[in-house]
Amino acid sequence: MIAGGGPAGMVLGYLLARAGLKVAVLEKHGDFFRDFRGDTVHPSTVTLLGELGLREKFLQLPLTRLSTMDAVVDGKRFTLVDFHSLRGPDNFLVLAPQWDFLNFLAGEAAAFPTFELHMETEATGLIMEQDQVRGVRATGPDGGREFRATLTVAADGRASVLRAAAGLVPDEYGVPIDVLWFGLPKPPDPPPVTLAYVSSRGMVLTIDRGDRYQSGMVIEKGGFDGLEKAGLGALRDRITYAAPFLKTVVGTLQDWDQVKLLSVRINRLRRWHRPGFIAIGDAAHAMSPMFGVGVNFAIQDAVALANAIAADLAVGTAPPEKLAAVQRRREMPVKIMQRLQRGGHRVLARATSGSRVAPRWLPPVLRLASPVLRRVTARFVGVGIRPEHVKPAAPKARRRRPNQRSLT
Known part of the structure; x- marks a missing residue:
């Protein structure tokens, strides 16, 4: 059971249904249309879509491809990132409205008979039995109901209701x-x-x-x-x-x-999980908009979790040590990125105070170092730290025929 129909929840739902597991995704809104959400789909995510056989379909959506990323600093233009230096074919960044991306994932996931998407259904609390999470209580169009599950995943964002219900409180890091x-x-x-x-x-x-x-x-x-x-x-x-x-x-x-x-926030849970429960994406670690990595980190969490737990869920278990291993694997990239974001915020804060952002010697240095810098930033921004890859689907995963598609 997954609370939250954002990128983390939808990708995880797709992956678990692809593995032949019954999965329900709860989305509290009636649609995915919310403006000013993260639209950046990095090369590493395009690669993941390719591993799922969805790359070409995704690239047919209304989107913008960027091979470079430019910024104008104190009136001087710099190419900060050049994705051409990455190995093809995924050597570009995509800007795609998030609602298009989520509708696309929902449509593809609906082709699996074990996938359920419940719109206008909000998870409001946890079902606890003997100090273990056994599912969620939710409200929807037909009133209150329960969703029982071997594993409950909080992918319900930075204001996660389920994270709070599980007694998990993130550490907040000051943002200027x-x-x-x-x-x-x-x-x-x-x-x-x-x-x-x-x-x-x-x-x-x-x-x-x-x-x-x-x-x-x-x-x-x-x-x-x-x-x-x-x-x-x-x-x-x-x-x-x-x-x-x-x-x-x-x-x-x-x-x-x-x-x-x-309201920009950076926070992180010290512990992402408890028996029968784990938080991923913004529910586990709210990221700054800097570098546009929030969507991609959430998706990487989903892939890591699906890879680690799908086989256990198939036999009705969710071993706590597997959940702990997911946190250990994903926590290091999150910590590094958040540390860099916090440093970047101190620089950006100068732009809000009337101070010069870059010292006068920096533009010439950037121009001199730009060929190397562009390759480094392309790898760091485009591929990221410890990128995840999708495990092959289990043979029992079967898709509906096209005329059998439906959204639950």
Whole structure:
């Protein structure tokens, strides 16, 4: 039983159903359409989709492929990442609206007869028997019900209800920034695809979505109320100070309802599991938006868990030592990435205080080191630390014929 129909929950549900196991995924919303969610699908995730035979179908979705990642720092353009240096064919990054990705996974998983997706069904508590988790209590369109399971997985995000019900409390790490998200149309003559514009005047993200940008602006932690009091005009000015080319389109921001606040958090559970239960993805470790790795780390957790536990679940057990092994395997990459994100936040905080982000000697050094730097960052960002790979499916896993597809 999996609580949460985000990337971690949907990938895990697909993998367990592919192994012939009965699995229910509970998603509290009626659809997957929520704007300003993580859209970055890294090369390592494209590789995983290839291992599942889903790569080509996925790449037919409306998406943007990026072979490089550029940023403009204090007015100077840098190519920070060059995915061409990775081994093909997955030597590119994909920007795909998360709702498209989740609908795609739901449709593919529904082809397995043992997969159930329960929309508008929210897990509200755990079923406990003899100090072991035996499933969840949930509310849905037909009222309250219970889902009993050998293993319950909390993939219900950074505000996880089930994590709290299991008595697991994450350690919080201080973050000096928040991010405002908003959509902007592209200007008539846009610059090359650019991830971010960074200067002492602020930092603005411009994530390409075809004819528009999913845009963000870094602000100091807790600074939203003051910015809101200053008015939309002040917000528009801050955006164009950092990214002047947006001046012709920033006027489309006419209401604060168009702006969403992401309170950036970094946290991590000391213990991810207890008998019959494990947390993965944001429920185990909330990641910063820096490097766009949250979706991919969640998916890597799901793959590691499926690889470790599927055979045991097939015989009706979920050995605690296997759950502990999953945490040990995934915890090291999470710790390294979160440490790097925390260091990066200290640099980005300078963009919210009017200080120069980069010392004057840094741009020449970056240009000199760029060929090596691009390869290193491509490996680090695109493939990651300890990437997971999908184990072959068990022979008993069978897919429905196309005319038998349905979503439960």
